[in-house]
Amino acid sequence: MMLIIVYLILNQSITLWRRNINITGKILKNLRLNNNITLDQLADEINEMFKISITGSMLSKWETGKANPIYDHLKRLALYYNVTTDFLLGFNQDEKLEMVNHNDNLGKKGRSSYSKKANNIKRLVKLLEDDKITNKDVLILKDFVQVSLSRKHKNLYR
Numbered sequence: 001m002m003l004i005i006v007y008l009i010l011n012q013s014i015t016l017w018r019r020n021i022n023i024t025g026k027i028l029k030n031l032r033l034n035n036n037i038t039l040d041q042l043a044d045e046i047n048e049m050f051k052i053s054i055t056g057s058m059l060s061k062w063e064t065g066k067a068n069p070i071y072d073h074l075k076r077l078a079l080y081y082n083v084t085t086d087f088l089l090g091f092n093q094d095e096k097l098e099m100v101n102h103n104d105n106l107g108k109k110g111r112s113s114y115s116k117k118a119n120n121i122k123r124l125v126k127l128l129e130d131d132k133i134t135n136k137d138v139l140i141l142k143d144f145v146q147v148s149l150s151r152k153h154k155n156l157y158r
Contacts, residue, residue: 022065023090024074029063031081039063050076091122 032042039056046054054073061067069077071085078085124141 024068024088025063025065027088027090028059028077031083032059032063035081046076046080049080052076 032039035042037045039059043054043056043059046052052073058067058069062069074085074088078088081088127137
């Protein structure tokens with residue numbers, strides 16, 4: 001029961017957090033712009049490389065956050081750009097930090113805040129996997145999520 005509560009709280013927190021900052025879309029757009037290619041050119045290259053059928057319109061929806069790529073497409077994009085899926089999901093910002101910083105004017109404060117949140121989520125998932133979360137931890141996590149949700153979420157990647 002406790003595990004289910006923690007999972008639901010964590011899942012809700014992650015969903016709201018990801019929805020507000022759309023980091024994957026911004027990263028995909030920055031990678032494409034840094035390679036000086038259009039959405040249609042990227043679609044053509046990916047389709048040829050992986051023998052699939054992605055459209056420029058699909059890529060646009062992913063970049064703007066109107067839709068999210070399925071994991072198989074995310075893996076293909078990571079291979080195409082020679083990055084990891086963790087990077088595309090925003091969990092490993094050090095991989096191409098200069099690119100994000102240059103195109104999005106992401107400040108040090110925003111970058112470190114985002115990295116801390118990503119690391120905290122990874123630690124919570126590890127604790128869940130190892131069954132090391134106590135009832136007290138669940139209450140602390142619940143309070144944290146409630147406080148976070150009550151504040152206005154700032155978009156760190158304007």
